[in-house]
Amino acid sequence: MATLPDFTFYYSPGACSQAVRLALHELSIPFKSVNTRRDANHKIEAADGSLTAEEYRDQVHHKNYVPGFVITFPDGHKESITETPAILSYLASIRPEKGLAGKTELEKAKVLSWIVYFAGELHGIGWGAFIAPKRFVDVSDKRLEEGVKEGGLRNIKAAYEHLEKQLQKSGGEWIVGDSVTLADVYSYVLYWWGVKHDLGMEKYERYTEIVKKLDARESAKKTLQEEELPAHFQ
Numbered sequence: 001m002a003t004l005p006d007f008t009f010y011y012s013p014g015a016c017s018q019a020v021r022l023a024l025h026e027l028s029i030p031f032k033s034v035n036t037r038r039d040a041n042h043k044i045e046a047a048d049g050s051l052t053a054e055e056y057r058d059q060v061h062h063k064n065y066v067p068g069f070v071i072t073f074p075d076g077h078k079e080s081i082t083e084t085p086a087i088l089s090y091l092a093s094i095r096p097e098k099g100l101a102g103k104t105e106l107e108k109a110k111v112l113s114w115i116v117y118f119a120g121e122l123h124g125i126g127w128g129a130f131i132a133p134k135r136f137v138d139v140s141d142k143r144l145e146e147g148v149k150e151g152g153l154r155n156i157k158a159a160y161e162h163l164e165k166q167l168q169k170s171g172g173e174w175i176v177g178d179s180v181t182l183a184d185v186y187s188y189v190l191y192w193w194g195v196k197h198d199l200g201m202e203k204y205e206r207y208t209e210i211v212k213k214l215d216a217r218e219s220a221k222k223t224l225q226e227e228e229l230p231a232h233f234q
């Protein structure tokens with residue numbers, strides 16, 4: 001197997017970045033992870049002091065978000081990748097034999113469709129609006145803020161319902177095909193946000209089954225341990 005470059009992954013425990021960690025473990029790819037924190041201006045910086053918020057924005061993530069993913073090649077050249085679906089797709093391409101991006105061309109398209117949907121609908125205009133309305137409106141206007149939060153919650157529920165309906169329809173073991181893919185991996189952290197906000201996630205029965213199966217895997221156990229989060233279903 002060819003030598004891999006060095007990977008440094010920037011995260012915040014329990015944030016969407018968790019999908020990247022779970023994928024790294026599913027694929028058994030070695031990496032270094034760096035926790036992040038907010039500086040005095042509420043911008044993300046490396047918690048170990050290795051990067052200020054400005055350096056993080058310049059070198060890792062132009063929007064000061066997690067996940068941040070930096071590749072250091074053997075000659076010292078560095079590249080960064082942003083956006084969860086892009087990082088996940090890159091990782092899956094390193095170990096194509098694991099089929100994490102899907103095994104056939106059709107599965108690959110379906111996996112991509114789900115991870116883009118999760119990023120855009122469920123995370124972006126769903127959780128993004130609900131948790132971070134300031135991304136959408138001037139939150140000094142409370143009426144506007146509330147309106148965006150309500151819209152966000154509606155989008156979140158619609159996306160979970162859509163996923164559940166598709167799972168009921170397909171009857172499959174996993175979201176796409178007969179083995180774990182990036183779609184399942186990404187869906188894992190998004191499920192726990194719903195639990196944290198009391199959205200009655202158990203009513204999404206098929207989705208809950210998939211998350212339970214993931215939760216029992218070594219990859220998920222390691223992920224929670226490393227992010228110092230409690231085990232979920234035990």
Ligand SMILES: N[C@@H](CCC(=O)N[C@@H](CS)C(=O)NCC(=O)O)C(=O)O
Pocket residue numbers: 015016017064065066067082083084085119132
């Ligand atoms: N479109 C980005 C969204 C990333 C994102 O929203 N990350 C959140 C954590 S889940 C974040 O860094 N929030 C910090 C902030 O809003 O300041 C992706 O898919 O990677």
